[in-house]
Amino acid sequence: MTNQKSVSFQDIREEVIDRIQTRIWPQGSLLPTELELAAEFGCARATVNRALRELAEQGIVTRKRKGGTRVVTTPVKHAKLPIAVVRQTIEDMNAGYRYALVSRTLIDCPAWLQAKLGIPEGAQVLHLQCMHHADNRPFQFEERWINVNAVPHVMDEGFLTVGPNEWLLAEVPFSNAEIAFSAVPATGHLQEFLSVPTGTPLFQLERTTWFRNDPVTFVRMTFHQGYQMRTTY
Amino acid sequence: MTNQKSVSFQDIREEVIDRIQTRIWPQGSLLPTELELAAEFGCARATVNRALRELAEQGIVTRKRKGGTRVVTTPVKHAKLPIAVVRQTIEDMNAGYRYALVSRTLIDCPAWLQAKLGIPEGAQVLHLQCMHHADNRPFQFEERWINVNAVPHVMDEGFLTVGPNEWLLAEVPFSNAEIAFSAVPATGHLQEFLSVPTGTPLFQLERTTWFRNDPVTFVRMTFHQGYQMRTTY
DNA sequence: GAGTGGTCTAGACCACTAG
DNA sequence: TAGTGGTCTAGACCACTCC
Numbered sequence: 001m002t003n004q005k006s007v008s009f010q011d012i013r014e015e016v017i018d019r020i021q022t023r024i025w026p027q028g029s030l031l032p033t034e035l036e037l038a039a040e041f042g043c044a045r046a047t048v049n050r051a052l053r054e055l056a057e058q059g060i061v062t063r064k065r066k067g068g069t070r071v072v073t074t075p076v077k078h079a080k081l082p083i084a085v086v087r088q089t090i091e092d093m094n095a096g097y098r099y100a101l102v103s104r105t106l107i108d109c110p111a112w113l114q115a116k117l118g119i120p121e122g123a124q125v126l127h128l129q130c131m132h133h134a135d136n137r138p139f140q141f142e143e144r145w146i147n148v149n150a151v152p153h154v155m156d157e158g159f160l161t162v163g164p165n166e167w168l169l170a171e172v173p174f175s176n177a178e179i180a181f182s183a184v185p186a187t188g189h190l191q192e193f194l195s196v197p198t199g200t201p202l203f204q205l206e207r208t209t210w211f212r213n214d215p216v217t218f219v220r221m222t223f224h225q226g227y228q229m230r231t232t233y
Numbered sequence: 234m235t236n237q238k239s240v241s242f243q244d245i246r247e248e249v250i251d252r253i254q255t256r257i258w259p260q261g262s263l264l265p266t267e268l269e270l271a272a273e274f275g276c277a278r279a280t281v282n283r284a285l286r287e288l289a290e291q292g293i294v295t296r297k298r299k300g301g302t303r304v305v306t307t308p309v310k311h312a313k314l315p316i317a318v319v320r321q322t323i324e325d326m327n328a329g330y331r332y333a334l335v336s337r338t339l340i341d342c343p344a345w346l347q348a349k350l351g352i353p354e355g356a357q358v359l360h361l362q363c364m365h366h367a368d369n370r371p372f373q374f375e376e377r378w379i380n381v382n383a384v385p386h387v388m389d390e391g392f393l394t395v396g397p398n399e400w401l402l403a404e405v406p407f408s409n410a411e412i413a414f415s416a417v418p419a420t421g422h423l424q425e426f427l428s429v430p431t432g433t434p435l436f437q438l439e440r441t442t443w444f445r446n447d448p449v450t451f452v453r454m455t456f457h458q459g460y461q462m463r464t465t466y
Numbered sequence: 467g468a469g470t471g472g473t474c475t476a477g478a479c480c481a482c483t484a485g
Numbered sequence: 486t487a488g489t490g491g492t493c494t495a496g497a498c499c500a501c502t503c504c
Contacts, residue, residue, distance in 0.1 A: 006474055006475085007474090008473075008474080009474085021406070021445060033488085034489080035489090043475085044475045044477095045475095045477095045490095046474075047473085047474060049492090050473090050474095052490090053490095053491090063491095064482080064483070064484090064489080064490075065481065065482040065490045065491075066488055066489045066490075067482095067488095069489090074318060075407060076315050077315075078313045078314065078316070079313070080312070081312040081314060082309050082311055083309065083310050083312050083466075084307070088309070169307065169308065173308060174308060176465070176466070177310070177466055178463070178465050179463065179464050179465070179466065180462065181414060181436070181462045181463075182416075182460065182461045182462070183415075183435055183436040183437070185434045199432055199434075200418075201432075201433075202416050202434065203415055204416070212254060227416075228415040229415070230412065230413045231411075232409070232412070233410055239494085240493090267471065277493060277495065278495090278496095279492095279493070279495085280492085280494080282471075283492090286471095286472090296471060297502070297503090298469085298470050298502060299471075299501065299502045299504090300469095300470070300471085300502065301471080302470090302471080
């Protein structure tokens with residue numbers, strides 16, 4: 001007896017994926033309406049709705065009122081990259097974490113940063129440089145600028161024992177951000193702090209963060225040689 | 234009159250985010266139950282459920298049966314990277330796309346690839362090298378290995394005019410994949426095809442793809458100097 | 467064992483949009 | 486303007502897990 005009380009939205013989601021993969025519903029084709037599918041599967045429309053809604057979020061189908069549900073023609077998949085605090089990333093590798101402050105200076109906001117953050121001229125920013133080690137080997141060099149107006153009591157924090165990343169996460173949680181990944185050559189500070197020859201290719205993550213529409217910080221995180229960021233989709 | 238017939242799940246989601254950001258519900262704290270929130274907002278429990286479920290998917294709260302809903306202490310945000318076909322990426326930049334096949338060879342699967350794909354010894358793979366240009370400037374060098382057993386009639390395709398990326402997307406749509414991003418130095422083919430000096434840091438994306446649990450392809454895509462992958466979260 | 471979230475149902479009204 | 490998805494409601498039962 002394989003009877004089940006009711007059809008779950010996950011059953012429907014998988015069945016729909018299967019029909020798409022087996023070309024029962026080819027790319028670009030129109031699916032039956034929610035009502036028709038509900039009748040076919042013997043469940044409520046809400047159940048079908050949830051299944052199809054999730055597939056739409058994944059970018060597998062597109063949905064339009066009156067237009068119906070369609071299998072997308074050129075799938076654009078979304079890789080989900082979990083971005084955690086460096087300490088956690090390192091501890092998840094079962095490595096020992098060590099943090100060190102390199103420099104901490106209050107400066108006038110440079111023009112390039114003003115443009116990036118959209119803050120008024122003459123504003124002051126706190127400029128920080130830090131190192132994050134895994135098992136006493138250089139893991140990440142962090143260079144950060146914090147908008148002092150957005151987080152005034154950042155001036156009371158010395159960042160000697162706790163990194164700005166974690167401090168801000170506790171202070172300004174659940175903010176919005178823009179991220180850019182790139183490959184850069186090791187120069188100046190980087191080659192020095194990450195212990196690599198000049199020009200070594202390094203993986204870099206730049207991030208601008210806002211909290212409730214106020215620009216808070218811009219950070220450039222450069223990883224040790226050979227670092228890979230991985231995910232599934 | 235700002236009256237509204239009913240409270241939407243989006244209203245609730247935003248109100249909850251607001252209360253978290255303003256520390257009404259600090260990190261680590263327990264939220265009221267769905268029933269309590271439904272009573273407070275004057276809506277059905279299902280509405281509260283959807284709002285909180287989405288926040289849980291975003292990693293802002295964690296939920297456990299009997300344990301209730303809790304604000305997470307160390308947020309792990311998920312950056313969503315849209316991964317499209319190269320042609321589309323280039324066309325979205327309003328640049329002209331050009332594709333060129335560099336080489337196409339049937340080979341015995343090398344040991345490292347056997348391990349990566351988990352395919353039997355002695356299997357054959359199609360090895361391809363291609364270039365993708367944007368406005369006649371090198372944009373991406375693609376090196377790919379295709380499991381011939383998984384897609385037999387790949388042998389009928391010359392890949393002279395259509396890239397393997399697009400061909401596979403049409404042939405084997407909605408597959409699963411593992412991705413790794415890294416920074417690599419330009420060497421051998423790379424410096425040649427991307428027109429950069431030896432050792433230039435380049436952004437690279439490696440991806441292994443399965444279709445219905447069968448390994449299909451492994452691809453290494455190396456981008457032109459200075460390429461950035463961007464997203465919001 | 468009891469409390470909480472997870473899900474399904476049946477019905478309703480609304481909002482968008484293709485024809 | 487008619488058809489489709491988008492959402493809300495009120496109620497129900499279930500599954501997990503903390504105490």
